[in-house]
């Protein structure tokens with residue numbers, strides 16, 4: 001007889017992207033930033049290390065809350081810090097979703113939300129995006145019987161409207177890179193009976209965000225990360241923007257010292273360096289345009305990306321996506337081959353430096369000219 005909770009035993013567990021050894025491959029697979037973070041972040045880490053680490057950090061990460069509040073025009077008690085935004089998502093799921101209750105997410109999107117539901121022993125309701133990567137009306141309504149929910153991926157069995165406790169929406173979405181408009185999100189938030197968490201991991205690359213919606217609707221919660229746009233994935237720092245009443249509840253759920261002194265200091269310095277962020281995102285957005293254009297010229301379908309990656313699908317691909325992934329890997333370029341049951345597969349390619357992006361594109365072209373035609377069955 002197993003000693004483990006049945007829902008843990010039944011789950012597969014979230015599998016993060018491959019992290020090869022330093023220098024082994026050019027990483028275009030986990031949407032990290034190809035540039036070095038603000039020097040001010042590194043200076044802040046050195047200053048904390050020099051002062052010493054014998055004391056506990058500020059439990060709320062108050063310095064960061066004040067800096068972020070300034071940036072987003074809210075009060076510090078609208079901000080909560082997390083050990084990466086994955087920590088924020090874990091805290092939110094534990095705060096709102098209990099056993100057998102329902103957590104909704106779009107499909108295909110970030111797989112972690114589903115794992116978080118599984119840990120809680122909750123049910124997840126995956127709602128398929130429409131072909132143009134917008135959301136069907138089902139996404140905004142309380143859960144209905146399977147027969148009335150045509151975009152739902154799996155049966156939910158016996159479901160009551162009040163079972164729905166939390167909705168996740170990554171915006172821009174991964175893997176598509178596409179963005180739902182603030183108007184549509186506001187309509188979704190206004191119709192839902194529960195909180196709506198907008199995961200804005202990639203919002204800095206989109207040129208617009210949903211922060212204003214937190215002020216308009218108390219059910220809207222925003223999750224952010226320093227891992228992508230601030231080039232600090234190794235630091236582990238994320239944060240959330242929500243009404244103070246919500247933040248106060250989530251504080252009861254988080255670990256007392258969920259962020260360490262080094263990461264609080266570095267994240268505070270990084271978020272204050274607005275010049276670095278503007279210059280770096282500008283470069284990435286320019287390279288993204290090049291990547292999208294060239295992949296389309298090479299025959300891929302690429303939805304308009306508002307993030308720091310593109311989603312590339314070759315028509316009637318057969319095994320082409322998987323084979324191309326292997327070919328690129330053999331040649332030192334690691335991209336992400338994503339295969340979503342019931343949806344299909346494709347390649348997600350992170351925006352690198354101009355040089356790395358061009359070399360990757362040259363390899364894709366060479367592959368298509370050499371062997372790709374055969375594996376595509378053309």
Ligand SMILES: *Cc1c(COP(=O)(O)O)cnc(C)c1O
Nearest residue numbers: 084085086110170201225227238
């Ligand atoms: C990368 C990513 C995150 C996780 O970020 P961390 O802060 O590094 O934990 C969250 N959500 C989405 C959609 C992501 O792609």
